[in-house]
Amino acid sequence: NIAEIHFHNQLSEDNFPTMAQEVIAGLSSRPKYCSPKYLYDQKGSELFEKICELPEYYPTRTEEAILRQAMPEIAELAGKDATLVELGSGASRKVRLLLESLSVRCYLGVDISRDFLVSSTRRLAADYPWLEVHAACADFTRGVALPEGISPKRLVTFFPGSSIGNFTPEAAERFLISLRRCLPTGSGLLVGVDLLKDHAILESAYNDADGITAEFNLNLLDRLRKELGFDIEREGFSHRAFFNERQSRIEMHLDSRDFQVLSLNTKSIRFRKGESIHTENSYKYSIPGFQRLAGRAGFSSRRVWFDDDGLFSIHYLIS
Ligand code: AVI
Secondary structure, three states, rough: OOOEEEEEEEOOOHHHHHHHHHHHHHOOOOEEOOOHHHHHHHHHHHHHHHHHHHOOOOHHHHHHHHHHHHHHHHHHEEEOOOOEEOOOOOOOOOHHHHHHHOOOOEEEEEEEOOOHHHHHHHHHHOOOOEEEEEEEEHHHHHHOOOOOOOOOEEEEEEOOOHHHHHOOOHHHHHHHHHHHHHHOOOOEEEEEEEEOHHHHHHHHHHOOOOHHHHHHHHHHHHHHHHHHHOOHHHEEEEEEEEEEEEOOEEEEEEEOOOEEEEEOEOOOEEOOOOOOOEEOOOEEOOHHHHHHHHHHHOOOOEEEEEOOOOOOOEEEOOO
């Protein structure tokens, strides 16, 4: 059952030079880093979906439970005939809860992982035949633009999963400011934010017993080899994730198991034994801490929901 979607390509036709430049710049700096957006190729997106099912990874199921409970209130805040934009839509699973309870006419899923985005939005279009479905393949860390043909009166943006935590607080603030600029005033932003908690719970969520998070992290190296031509092997690195208390964030790294020199064309990149590529930050907030950040970006908080254990929060903000 193949249903029609409106596809908008907002990544440059050839993303290769941008990705190559960004990756090389990151690996050439000290400390070495790589943007977490490059974790999401087809394989990476599939592995992330597996992470969401892990017993240790509490954010997904907790956010879903909060959403279910809060749905009547969210529907009231969102109003009638809204256009729903989902950032980092991935498998577009949680948004189904919204589509079933809110009065939504038009849906736009935005994701960097093209094939994954197309197949998930097609499934949505097949399951909700009354819905106008758009898919934009885009790197929203560079800003958000509504594709032509979408000019909503009421707009609600859904940014689930605490993906906002993958920005530094400064970048999150800049991102929210740029998001506000492209939204009609009075638009809603429903954003999931992971909360500060016991460090053991946090650290086990990023060090699962089955090693899926390690796979997800190491998959980045396969991507650099296959797509950019690096002579890099996953066997040369190991996954490490820990809570950095001072910065209030989980950090994910790939540690070089030994001294090694990687080469890409004429460029060579040296690793000391134990030197890492910092591949992701996942910031954890207090509720007032996040509300202050959103406030600095010009959003006002309408409502916040959280679970009884205080693991995760969902905020309804107004631009
Ligand atoms: C997508 N993002 C919010 C996840 C997180 O928890 O920061 C990505 C992730 N990384 C490792 N596990 C999950």
